[in-house]
Amino acid sequence: MPKVSQAVAKETRRKIISCSFEIVLHQGEDALSFLTIAKAANISRSGILTHFKRKEFLIDEIRPMLSALILEPLDLSSPDKFLKSWIKIIDEDASYRQLLTNCKDIMKSVGGAKNLIDLIQGDKEEVKHALCYAIGYATIFYPEE
Numbered sequence: 001m002p003k004v005s006q007a008v009a010k011e012t013r014r015k016i017i018s019c020s021f022e023i024v025l026h027q028g029e030d031a032l033s034f035l036t037i038a039k040a041a042n043i044s045r046s047g048i049l050t051h052f053k054r055k056e057f058l059i060d061e062i063r064p065m066l067s068a069l070i071l072e073p074l075d076l077s078s079p080d081k082f083l084k085s086w087i088k089i090i091d092e093d094a095s096y097r098q099l100l101t102n103c104k105d106i107m108k109s110v111g112g113a114k115n116l117i118d119l120i121q122g123d124k125e126e127v128k129h130a131l132c133y134a135i136g137y138a139t140i141f142y143p144e145e
Contacts, residue, residue: 009050009051012041012043012047012050012051013051015041015043016037016041016043016047016048016051016052016058017058017061017062018041019037019040019041020032020037020058020059020061020062021062021065021066022040023036023037023040024062024066024102024103024106025066025069025099025102025103026102027102028101028102028103029059029102029103029105029106032055032058032059033055034048034049034055037058059106062106063106063107063110066099066103066106066107067107069099070099070100070103070107071119073085073088073089073093073096074086074089076116076119076120076121077121078120078121078122079120079122079123079126079127079129079130079131080130082116082120082127082130082131082134083130083133083134086134086137086138087134087137090134090137090138090141090142091141097138097142100138113131113135116131117131
């Protein structure tokens with residue numbers, strides 16, 4: 001069997017990551033398997049294994065992309081601004097709520113919401129209170145949809 005060029009290998013890897021990201025984004029981590037990725041990317045499962053020996057390695061690749069999507073609409077400049085931006089996006093954007101639901105286990109594995117304590121600027125006690133309020137707000141008004 002002939003070796004593939006580096007360009008083809010790079011494109012295949014990009015396609016695997018992209019399809020995996022889309023699967024998690026729209027269906028959740030539970031839907032992410034080498035079979036579903038192979039179908040979405042139109043490649044063989046062994047083709048995926050060439051680039052990612054374990055699903056966890058693939059998740060490590062898409063986690064920063066998911067994190068960026070989660071953080072994008074949030075104002076982290078103060079606890080008050082964070083809370084206002086959180087409530088606004090939670091109330092107005094069902095796809096954002098779905099994003100949080102679909103990737104909660106992926107993000108939880110690296111600290112989840114607790115990591116926001118270090119990202120939100122301001123007094124850490126105020127940050128903790130704002131974060132607890134935000135989580136409570138989402139949990140009460142938008143239990144897993």
